[in-house]
């Protein structure tokens with residue numbers, strides 16, 4: 287039995303992020319599967335990272351036809367691949383545990399090949415999907431023209447490439463920055479330097495910080511501060527930096543939560559705004575960190591943060 291541990295680092299020695307790569311299983315024409323290599327040098331049995339969606343597609347494909355395998359996803363997401371007895375009397379099993387981002391490191395069971403390199407016949411749909419994935423770092427103006435009826439496949443390929451690379455290579459134009467300074471004047475002062483303000487994580491740059499509505503904060507964004515609450519006598523709201531920045535894991539607020547912060551909010555904060563409340567993270571002691579969706583947060587978007595080591 288072989289267990290493949292998650293190893294989600296994906297940079298060259300000089301810290302440049304590896305690009306996604308399209309794979310097929312040698313001599314099958316299957317795929318293309320959008321994978322993220324985790325090393326800069328790989329052989330045909332080197333494992334690559336795939337999203338859950340792609341892992342499911344791969345598992346379905348290899349258990350069809352004569353590839354002689356069966357598969358199962360357990361409730362915690364673990365993927366088990368097993369050769370059938372007919373094919374391999376040893377009944378070999380491979381267990382793949384997803385990484386913290388739900389990605390699967392798959393390889394070593396069959397030879398991966400770069401999709402399209404072997405001149406195997408493929409459909410126009412496969413080509414559109416592959417093109418979308420290959421151009422995932424490009425802005426809309428730069429993208430290659432493709433048939434309109436295959437647009438949805440082009441978009442899917444592109445989205446899959448962003449999912450597996452955790453959105454870190456999104457073209458910069460899509461970074462949210464949606465605060466109208468006329469309606470919501472804000473003052474952002476430099477982050478104070480003192481013992482109370484812990485340094486930002488390595489590679490998190492102050493120049494990448496921007497204000498967004500809390501409702502637009504996404505998972506993985508680094509929340510570094512907020513603003514003074516709106517007040518009738520104060521026109522411009524001032525930045526308030528947090529001593530400790532934290533990584534957001536936004537979830538819908540449970541109005542019946544019994545933690546102390548949620549009870550305080552129910553007792554003192556009145557009804558939620560029309561856009562609702564969200565739990566930006568859970569403290570280690572189970573307390574919710576709750577924001578109104580229309581509060582303004584100061585964040586570094588996940589797409590501008592370095593990949594985790």
Ligand SMILES: [Zn+2]
Nearest residue numbers: 543545548574
């Ligand atoms: Zn709570």
